[in-house]
Amino acid sequence: MKKISKKMSLQDFAIAVAEALKETNIDVILTGGAVVSIYSEGKYVSKDADFLSMTDHQAIKQAMFDLGFKSLGKDFYHDDCLFTVEFPGYELVIGDEPMKPEGKIKSGKFTLKLLSPTQCVMDRLSAFYHWKDRQSLQQAIMVAQNHPVKLKAIEIWSAKEGMSDRYKVFLGALKK
Numbered sequence: 001m002k003k004i005s006k007k008m009s010l011q012d013f014a015i016a017v018a019e020a021l022k023e024t025n026i027d028v029i030l031t032g033g034a035v036v037s038i039y040s041e042g043k044y045v046s047k048d049a050d051f052l053s054m055t056d057h058q059a060i061k062q063a064m065f066d067l068g069f070k071s072l073g074k075d076f077y078h079d080d081c082l083f084t085v086e087f088p089g090y091e092l093v094i095g096d097e098p099m100k101p102e103g104k105i106k107s108g109k110f111t112l113k114l115l116s117p118t119q120c121v122m123d124r125l126s127a128f129y130h131w132k133d134r135q136s137l138q139q140a141i142m143v144a145q146n147h148p149v150k151l152k153a154i155e156i157w158s159a160k161e162g163m164s165d166r167y168k169v170f171l172g173a174l175k176k
Helices: 010-022 033-039 057-066 117-131 134-146 151-160 164-174
Strands: 029-031 048-052 070-072 075-077 084-089 103-107 110-114
Touching: 010 033, 010 048, 010 057, 010 103, 010 110, 029 033, 033 048, 033 117, 033 134, 057 070, 057 084, 103 117, 117 134, 117 151, 117 164, 134 164, 151 164
Parallel strands: 029 110, 048 084
Antiparallel strands: 029 048, 070 075, 075 084, 103 110
């Protein structure tokens, strides 16, 4: 594993952890605020990396311990790093729709799987739609302003979620 340090960016940290887990046959997908941080070019700051994995949680836990992480509640932390790691689930579902990760970041021979910018916006909008989380709306806007997203796909997904009215709020805020 690449040496973890307090000087690492969140993206480099996520790649190092995912690559080390891959070496133990654990596949992960980066989701959540870390993806927002990457796609917003750092305008949004996240202090954790959320990974999804189909692997048994006990196997993940052991692998994280073997990599030098400690467990505190649902989070894993490393003494040499500022970021924490969480495994909030095993399946990529945005709103009510199961998806496959469409984003990729190459680092040497390793490829980090993560949400695409469009999926990241949908993920953030899901929190805005269902919990009226305005911060998630702002995060969706940050990503959409920094990366091309498929607005038509987001509109169709929003309609399936029964949230066309809130999609219009997003679109209006995006165009300001």
